[in-house]
Amino acid sequence: MNKERIIENFIEMIKIHSPSKNEKNYTNYLVEKLNELGLEVYLDHGYKNYDGNAPTIFGKLNGKIAGEGVTLAAHTDVVEPSESVNAIIDGHIIKTDETTTLGGDDKAGIASILEVLRVIQEKNVPHKDIFVLLTPCEELGMLGAKNINWNLIPEHMKPAKNMLVIDNAGRAGLIAHTAPTKYDVDLIFKGKTAHAGIEPENGLNAIQLASIAIADMKMGRIDELTTSNIGSIFSNYATNVVAEECIVKAEVRGHSTEKVLEIIKSYEKSCELAIEKFGGKYSLKYICDYPTLKPKDNLKFANEFKEIYKSLGIKSELAVIGGGSDSNILASNGYNSIIIGVGMYNVHTVYETLDTRDLFYTTEAILTYIKKRS
Template sequence: MNKDRMISNFIEMVKIHSPSLGEKEYSDYLIEILKKLGLEIYLDEGYKVYGGTAPTIFAKLKGQTTGEGITLAAHTDVVEPSKNTNPLIDGDIIKTDGTTTLGGDDKAGIASIIEVLRTIIEENIEHEDIYLILTPCEENGMLGSKNINWDNVPKHMIPAKDVIVIDNSGKAGLIAHTAPSRYNFKIIFKGRKAHAGIEPEKGINAIQLASIAISTMKMGRIDELTTSNLGSIESMFPSNVVADLCVVTGEIRGHSIDTILETLDIYEKCCSVATNSFGGEYSFEKICDFPTLKPLDDLKFANKFAKIYEDLGVTTKLQIIGGGSDSNIFAEKGYNSIIVGVGMENVHTVNESLDTRELIKTTEAIIKYIKKI
């Protein structure tokens, strides 16, 4: 592999503005590179459903040997503020001037993928089919992966079931294999409006109903693998009006769907008790934002990749993580994902940095894995 070329490519990419819903310029840039490398490309137009600007890029480098192949995945959007990124090199560390995010999440992953492809092609390394899935809008609720029209993907472009997602924060050697599902909930409390100073007795305060219900809900860590959090409480009324509407939103995430649903049932009972005791009404909405990610092969794939790292002298750690990613969405389609680190630190902040030594290690590991399968 050409380390300097990969780092130079990364720096070039982070200068291209590609926020969620605005990845077109960067997507066009990547499509051109992949075409020059000789990959076959299919562009999914799911972005039209949610008002985006860039497709999910499916690409394939046909192999010379038979087998299931391997899929490499990353996302093309970055967290704001990211316009006019000024990358600064400090030894092995790349960071910004502190006014923007760096975009290592996930352009470091894409830099790794491009260098893997270039190295495989230039060194004439025999390999099985290599597939790519590069998604837009991952940072905005995984909208890109959620809206892929899988029925339209050409059969020969359907990616291999084992997926290396190059999108884990932290060092090389970190291999995430399990992640929780997340359910969002929305509770609408309805009371009765009245003048707060003249006849408050005629009113039922929806904010008070919400407060009573929330006070009896267990929040934070529910158990070892389940968490809950409130995101907003909205009720905009002047102080001289008994508020008749209050909207509460939150989330529960966990590795057991049964536990998530049981907790949501308990929350709904809290709402019922509050409204039955003081009057008023409520409605309770819940929706699965993304499913769980679990290994489909008893960690065989994760351990196989860990062995590659260890052969390179990289300490490994298999991880159960608390966040969601495209891997969760792919899991519903039967994909078996691992999420590997490339040296990203302090992601989603203007203090974000990338340790290029870790980027190099993971890129070397992917190349070695492809040689062995």
């Protein structure tokens, strides 16, 4: 690979502002680059379902070797604040002046993909079909991946089932293959309003009711593979009013859907106990935000890529992770994803950095994998 070129390309891309729901300019840039590299491009307009402005990019570089190809995937949106990035190169590290995020998540992944395609074209590397999938709005609950109109995609443009998602935080060599499902939980507690100074005994404070229920709930790490958290408690009343309503938003995630639903059921019991003791009402609603990610081939693909890293002298290990990504959504459409890293650290913060050594290692690993399967 051309190391100087990949760094220049990365810095060029992070200067294109592409926050979630506003990736249009960056998407146009990427479509132009993929066309220049000889890829056929198809654009899915699922963004219209969630008030975005940028399509999901499907790209295909036709191979001359028969057989199932591979898909290289990443996402185009970045976490704010991300406008006017001032990139600072400090040895192997690229960082910002700490007024913005860097955008390595996930433009480092896309820089790796573009360099792989460039090298393959320049060196005339024989290969099977290579597919590219670049989704918008991953950072807002994988909205791009969730809204792909799969039934409209031309059959020849549908990606290969084995998918390298270049979006893992941390060093090169880490291969995530399993991730949890996440359920969002909404609780509404109803009390009775009254004047807090004149007749508080005639009221029932919904905030206190919610607090009693929450105190009985298991939170944090429930077991090795299950977690739960409350993100917000909202009730907007003057201090002289007994609060009539309190809204609680929480999540439960885990590698067993049955376990997750069991935890939600226990939360219902905690609410019922509070109501039985103090009165009032409650409602609980939950919805699956994304399903589990599990390997579909008994880890064959993950172990193949682990061996590629090892052949390059890079320490490699398989990992079970606690976060979700596009991979979870794509798994429900039959794709077999592994999530690999390119040296992104402190992501989603203004202290984000990119270690270019890891970026180079993973780019070389992807190239080696494609050559090996030729």
